[in-house]
Amino acid sequence: MVAESIQAARTVAPPRVRPTLTTVPDAAPTVFDLTDVEVFYGSFRAVRGVTMAIHKNQITAFIGPSGCGKTTVLRAFNRMHDTTPGARVAGKLRYHGVDLYDPEVSAVEVRRRIGMVFQKPNPVPKSIYDNIAFGPRVNGVRERGKLDAIVETSLRSAALWDEVKDRLSASALGLSGGQQQRLCIARTIAVEPEVVLMDEPCSALDPIATARIEELMRELKSRFTIVIVTHNMQQAARVSDRTAFFSTELDSATERRTGTLVEYDATAKIFSNPGDQRTENYITGRFG
């Protein structure tokens, strides 16, 4: 099934060359452009000094020890911090050159283009069908036939169709954890975003479900730009084109540990020949 849809995808998009050590297509258009991004929770500066560019149709992985701010940075990409009381983003975060935090920019519009899959699968307490159809509906798709088609193609893309096609009207909460997470992925791609942000999407899944989702990501890459947070370094090495390593350091101003971007480069480079000692320590398992 998955193989089939990969085939299908191949017929529309030419196969990509897997990047080797030096051939990450730097020339790929920039989607996000961050300059000195900082995120605060109240007066606590959780992250500082993040300067990086995310490229189109690539998979970018965020790795780093717990609490270093990977989730915090990821949530800045789709204005998810807007809903957290006290959270604030500083610095410049541009999406196709537009400042995402410009007061003119609407978070709703941003999130329609930049989707997110959360660490814990979070289907809403409605049917499988309604979970998928919700996004297209709020985007103005009303026709039943069109919705049906979107639901089917999204579920097929997420390799879930065969398992749920006979129970689309059953509650999504009755699915297994792995199925729920694939449902959440299906739901995200149903609105045809440009970017898909994924926060440890496999942390609650078994190796088989994880492998399916990784396969899925490689397949989706031709259609979406993907940013994934992961604690699994093999996963980062397997699926991503670029890897960003975050870590914490003592913020002399507040005496608290603040997250920061240590190194950002082609995945192959990060894992074979990192430029920073801290990166090397982390990927070889010597934490510190």
Added chain:
Amino acid sequence: MIDAAALRGRRDRADRSFRGLAIGAAATVLLVLGLIAVTMTARARTVIGELGVSFFTSSRWSPADGLYGALPFVWGTLYTAVIALVIAVPVSLGVALFITEVAPRALKRWLIYAIDLLAVVPSVVFGLWGVLVLSTVLPRSFLAAGVVLAIMIIPIITSLAREVLETTPVADKEAALALGATRWEMIGASVIPHSKGGIVGAVMLGLGRAMGETIAAALVIGSATGQITLDALAPGNSMPAVIANSWGEADTLQRSALIALAVLLFAMTIVVNLIATTIVQRSMRRARGTV
């Protein structure tokens, strides 16, 4: 080596005495309820013996002729309660949603405080307000009673609904927001489905309260010898109101009739609560995905 005996029988004494206490308390509550039901039913039997089922089916209540038909009061109770719900439910849900999803934090605290204060205002105060203020614009009638009851149950429904709405997991809300939903779309997709059961429960509790409310209804309903009419501006009467208003000068048979009304009201509120519990449980099961 651990032998089986060491694992068995180690439930400690505190645990056991707590169990005893809990069972005792539960038994006491049931006993009191049972006693009330038994003594009330016993005293209600006089009127049933005298009039038979016509107590439940007749719409004539005429103590002078020894006729006691409960229907007008059943009607008055249900009609005023429904009017109260029609007014109170949209207002309560609106206020509860405003508090949980829209109001800035500072305002939110004050609103919660104000609603909780309203919930503890004695009902006689609302009743007197109805007599003094409301009656200048509305005649004493089903509608006037419905309005006063609505004002009384708005804080109850609001405060319960707010608590339910607030339990919506952040993850559920973020799920909708991340798909580009506006705040209202998010409420429809995440908050309401999550809270449906609890909201129904809150409304039913409000209904129970409205049905049983005595003094406020007694003051503004008009205390006409009950009539069954849809005319909301007609004066009427309700079960608790007629009990309170005519107990004093009632003879034995009439008292028995009033007690029978009370037992009937008791049964009706139990039915309302059973229905509420069933709806709440079913919607919770559905939300959990077992249906």
